[in-house]
Amino acid sequence: MNICLIDADSKIPNLALMKISAWHKAQGDQVSWYNAMFHVKENKPDKIYASKVFTFTEDYHYFPHDVEVVKGGTGYDIKKTLPDEIETICPDYSLYDMDHSLGFLTRGCPNKCSWCFVPKKEGNIRPAQDIEEFLRHDKAILADNNVLAHDWGIKQIEKIIKLKVKVDFNQGLDARLINDSTAKLLSKVRWLNPIRLACDTEGQMKHVQKAVELLRWYNATPARYSCYVLLKPGKIDDCLKRVKFLKGICIDPFVQPFQPPKGRIIPQDEKDLARYCDMKATFKSVWWEDYKKTGA
Numbered sequence: 001m002n003i004c005l006i007d008a009d010s011k012i013p014n015l016a017l018m019k020i021s022a023w024h025k026a027q028g029d030q031v032s033w034y035n036a037m038f039h040v041k042e043n044k045p046d047k048i049y050a051s052k053v054f055t056f057t058e059d060y061h062y063f064p065h066d067v068e069v070v071k072g073g074t075g076y077d078i079k080k081t082l083p084d085e086i087e088t089i090c091p092d093y094s095l096y097d098m099d100h101s102l103g104f105l106t107r108g109c110p111n112k113c114s115w116c117f118v119p120k121k122e123g124n125i126r127p128a129q130d131i132e133e134f135l136r137h138d139k140a141i142l143a144d145n146n147v148l149a150h151d152w153g154i155k156q157i158e159k160i161i162k163l164k165v166k167v168d169f170n171q172g173l174d175a176r177l178i179n180d181s182t183a184k185l186l187s188k189v190r191w192l193n194p195i196r197l198a199c200d201t202e203g204q205m206k207h208v209q210k211a212v213e214l215l216r217w218y219n220a221t222p223a224r225y226s227c228y229v230l231l232k233p234g235k236i237d238d239c240l241k242r243v244k245f246l247k248g249i250c251i252d253p254f255v256q257p258f259q260p261p262k263g264r265i266i267p268q269d270e271k272d273l274a275r276y277c278d279m280k281a282t283f284k285s286v287w288w289e290d291y292k293k294t295g296a
């Protein structure tokens with residue numbers, strides 16, 4: 001079969017498409033990116049898979065009318081998942097010429113934070129894959145939403161330490177679950193990027209403070225961690241409070257203005273604060289009050 005793929009809006013390599021590609025190649029099928037100009041007549045694909053990650057981005061405009069198109073991803077259908085036989089395969093890393101592996105050790109989250117779509121999309125936390133099922137490089141990006149919340153995740157981190165692979169949990173670690181024993185464990189990991197935490201509410205500040213103390217006590221390096229900071233609509237001051245706190249304990253804040261599933265236009269002051277915190281040299285040398293006056 002001639003299989004074509006469409007990546008409608010991914011900002012990073014699309015894991016689902018990589019798995020679909022790997023599965024079809026294992027069946028002896030040909031897999032390529034869809035090109036509306038090229039894939040006509042005798043080059044017409046037998047089937048197209050299209051993935052769209054975001055609900056608020058534009059859709060692909062050039063779907064053919066005479067080919068079966070299978071659409072998936074949160075942008076099309078928040079509940080749609082891959083069949084198990086595809087979900088558990090090692091991704092086709094050649095699709096994006098990747099120099100690192102990518103995957104999930106766990107899926108879901110036991111929490112139900114009101115602003116987050118993970119519980120609705122993925123449900124409660126459960127094991128997903130063993131890292132060795134998809135590890136093909138000496139470094140890996142792991143997209144788990146709350147890896148520390150499941151014993152399987154902890155066991156996988158122990159395995160990661162033994163394998164000496166460099167990793168990044170790019171969705172952040174839950175500071176509430178960093179205790180003496182997890183901090184000790186995390187200090188043995190070889191980190192691809194600074195450890196990422198999350199501080200989405202004022203109530204989480206005390207947990208972040210404790211987690212940072214423990215991680216630094218056990219010499220988890222690099223010692224300058226980063227932290228996602230949710231900016232709720234119109235709540236600049238509330239967000240600034242957490243940003244100031246993080247700066248005070250030498251953590252790099254990464255401000256994320258809230259984006260609902262259907263999208264929203266981010267107001268300029270929210271964009272300014274996110275940009276200010278993101279520009280590390282400016283963040284460390286210019287006061288927010290002065291930055292605002294310059295009109296960013």
Ligand code: SF4
Binds near residue numbers: 109110113117119
């Ligand atoms: S802990 Fe994180 S992943 Fe879990 S529901 Fe809250 S924001 Fe979402």
